[in-house]
């Protein structure tokens with residue numbers, strides 16, 4: 001962390017001295033077939049491919065190394081632009097995920113600093129307005145039933161577009177009603193009418209409620225109780241009570257708890273412990289114990305650790321109190337009278353209501369330790385060398401195909417890694433924080449919503465200014 005000797009010109013020895021496993025011999029597999037599961041064999045194959053890439057990097061000349069660690073910006077932009085204009089017949093399986101395609105592509109372009117033509121922007125606003133249900137929320141395509149995941153994707157897309165036309169196109173009143181209809185008596189949310197209840201639904205509902213300033217106590221009631229039931233014995237968060245801890249749900253559960261101002265009810269030390277050990281010898285993250293590395297977890301796991309950089313005072317406090325007392329810390333303050341919410345060094349007025357405007361306070365007033373909780377340079381190495389497709393786009397792992405989902409989340413993970421040594425979320429990182437040339441640097445994001453920080457501020461001004469003016 002602080003001692004990580006990283007510079008963009010000479011890669012640090014620590015990154016290359018990971019104990020990569022030696023390539024397995026095929027005879028190993030034959031000798032002990034009963035000890036190998038399918039996943040274990042796949043793991044060995046992945047390790048072999050990744051080790052080969054890192055061997056090539058290690059043996060390369062300094063010039064070749066720099067080229068290998070470069071972000072192929074222009075090719076990514078070309079790949080993304082093609083997706084906006086024309087998608088082939090293979091994409092029909094994503095017919096119920098069209099707002100997701102908008103988000104993955106538009107957010108990736110924004111991370112790369114690329115803006116859109118006004119006609120493209122207008123056609124996206126128009127398309128999403130056809131996906132908006134009259135009773136509130138967005139479906140996967142025109143005429144499809146509203147769904148929380150596509151609602152999140154549509155709202156984040158419009159926030160990323162950022163114009164008045166985009167922001168005012170959201171019907172917040174009907175969206176609020178849709179969120180209330182999705183609220184379950186357990187406190188959690190369901191993804192759609194009569195649909196499944198899980199932590200994804202909780203996050204997508206609360207993320208849009210928070211960013212659009214339509215959060216209220218009816219949406220929040222019982223939600224924290226549900227999410228703490230999803231934290232498992234491993235420390236990570238599962239999709240629903242009794243299931244297995246998973247990186248995607250861990251991010252969703254953690255971000256939700258921050259947004260409703262109840263994050264101190266999770267046991268953060270064991271959550272941190274679980275997430276940090278998901279970064280493996282490949283330098284990337286796996287989604288769950290004993291599963292394979294995958295570039296998209298660079299964000300789900302790396303993003304969780306980025307959030308925790310601001311939550312460390314709470315985690316530290318928890319290590320000093322017995323596990324059983326965590327439940328008893330009240331929302332407004334602990335038994336000792338102190339508050340355990342996002343720390344405010346300036347002791348400024350933190351807002352009015354509990355859970356109100358947390359997204360803004362988290363970024364502006366949270367104290368962030370200026371050292372990542374994971375090997376952020378190693379993660380950049382996995383993303384740039386193992387997930388990056390030189391012709392444009394990103395993939396899960398070597399041998400997989402590129403797609404827009406992995407492009408979005410590999411870039412988002414790369415972004416949180418690059419800013420992981422920054423004390424404020426948008427201060428330019430020191431060169432030791434970056435792998436490859438400094439021109440690899442992406443635009444900073446707000447890690448609770450995964451939209452560009454600038455776009456978050458614009459939306460905040462728009463929706464929170466609106467409330468002050470009494471337009472809702």
Ligand SMILES: CC(C)=CCC/C(C)=C/CC/C(C)=C/COP(=O)(O)OP(=O)(O)O
Pocket residue numbers: 149152200203204246247248249252286287288291292294300
């Ligand atoms: C905002 C939002 C909607 C977030 C979604 C979060 C997310 C990625 C959840 C993961 C879902 C899941 C169980 C994947 C396991 O897939 P797998 O078994 O194919 O993969 P694995 O082997 O890596 O676990």
Ligand SMILES: [Zn+2]
Pocket residue numbers: 294295296297396406
């Ligand atoms: Zn993936």
